Amino acid sequence: xxxxIIAGKGQPLAYGALIAASLVNxxxxxxxxxxxxxxxxxxxxxxxxxxxLNDSTIGSGAIIxxxxxxxxxxxxxxxxxxxHWLEYATKLTTKNFKELxxxxxxxxxxxxxxxxxxxxxxxxxxxxxxxNLRANPIVGSIIKNKVFINVxxxxxxxxxxxxxxxxxxxxxxSLGELRKKSTGGKKEGHKA
Amino acid sequence: MSEVSASLKNLTISDDxxxxxxxxxxxxxxALAAQWTTLVSTIQQDASFIPKLNDCLRHFTYxxxxxxxxxxxxxxxxxxxxxxxxxxxxKTVADQRHIIxxxxxxxxxxxxxxxxxxxxxxxxxxxxxxxxx
Numbered sequence: 001x002x003x004x005i006i007a008g009k010g011q012p013l014a015y016g017a018l019i020a021a022s023l024v025n026x027x028x029x030x031x032x033x034x035x036x037x038x039x040x041x042x043x044x045x046x047x048x049x050x051x052x053l054n055d056s057t058i059g060s061g062a063i064i065x066x067x068x069x070x071x072x073x074x075x076x077x078x079x080x081x082x083x084h085w086l087e088y089a090t091k092l093t094t095k096n097f098k099e100l101x102x103x104x105x106x107x108x109x110x111x112x113x114x115x116x117x118x119x120x121x122x123x124x125x126x127x128x129x130x131x132n133l134r135a136n137p138i139v140g141s142i143i144k145n146k147v148f149i150n151v152x153x154x155x156x157x158x159x160x161x162x163x164x165x166x167x168x169x170x171x172x173x174s175l176g177e178l179r180k181k182s183t184g185g186k187k188e189g190h191k192a
Numbered sequence: 193m194s195e196v197s198a199s200l201k202n203l204t205i206s207d208d209x210x211x212x213x214x215x216x217x218x219x220x221x222x223a224l225a226a227q228w229t230t231l232v233s234t235i236q237q238d239a240s241f242i243p244k245l246n247d248c249l250r251h252f253t254y255x256x257x258x259x260x261x262x263x264x265x266x267x268x269x270x271x272x273x274x275x276x277x278x279x280x281x282x283k284t285v286a287d288q289r290h291i292i293x294x295x296x297x298x299x300x301x302x303x304x305x306x307x308x309x310x311x312x313x314x315x316x317x318x319x320x321x322x323x324x325x
Contacts, residue, residue: 105321108321109318109319109321111293112289112293112317112319113289113292113293113296113313113314113315113317114293114296114315115253115293115294115296115297120297120300120301121301145324146251146324147324149250149251149322149323149324150322152251153250153251153252153253154253156251156252156253156258157253157258160257160258160259
């Protein structure tokens with residue numbers, strides 16, 4: 001069994017890795033055990049590992065790529081196109097609106113004639129890009145206001161998959177349980 | 193009528209397990225389904241049909257939302273020949289981009305066409321960016 005650790009205070013939150021693991025577990029029961037730590041980093045070897053797989057693969061993006069090549073039945077066949085978009089996804093973590101807009105323009109034009117990022121079903125590319133957009137606090141209003149029409153349409157399509165839309169809730173819930181446990185069941189004051 | 197559009201009539205849905213069944217349509221989806229089913233018979237006379245469908249597909253992947261339905265299959269058969277006859281024109285491609293995207297999705301998933309029969313999608317065409325009105 002593989003082990004994925006998610007950092008609850010990761011920057012950005014590792015939604016992509018969490019979604020990828022959930023997709024694998026939907027197809028292969030209990031293939032990946034997911035644990036959570038209430039820290040900025042999920043690994044002692046690195047200060048800012050938002051997630052770590054089997055103590056060796058560090059960071060959400062690398063984990064998605066590793067799972068994608070291990071489970072082609074879940075993520076589709078690896079291709080240079082998917083690799084290209086996995087790399088692209090790393091640029092979506094910026095909180096600079098102007099910079100992000102420039103990056104999203106590329107996706108907007110790519111989606112003129114495409115419903116999914118690559119091919120006709122969800123692949124690792126959708127997981128990586130959607131996960132980083134979901135984790136970026138400045139993206140919400142961009143999607144809602146349809147600043148990029150095609151991007152918003154694609155985002156909604158991916159979001160209609162419960163494994164994707166449920167990732168944030170799953171993380172919040174798991175962290176809540178973790179914090180409850182660490183305070184010995186004591187009621188904690190409300191934190192933001 | 194081209195050979196492709198003639199053979200379209202006999203097409204069946206290749207993957208009907210993925211279809212959202214009518215019994216699960218929301219009230220809104222039921223209304224939309226009824227509207228499109230009525231409208232599709234006017235496609236030859238009604239010049240506004242194609243722009244209407246394009247508008248509808250701008251914000252949703254399928255005609256009734258984020259899941260394929262039998263309405264997609266019905267409209268696909270009617271719309272395919274119309275779009276096929278006009279796809280060489282650059283302006284048309286820009287104006288019908290959402291329909292073209294949807295046709296490509298349907299012809300590769302819901303109603304699988306042989307490669308030779310598929311609408312050729314101008315993936316590399318540079319289109320002006322659309323702005324939300």
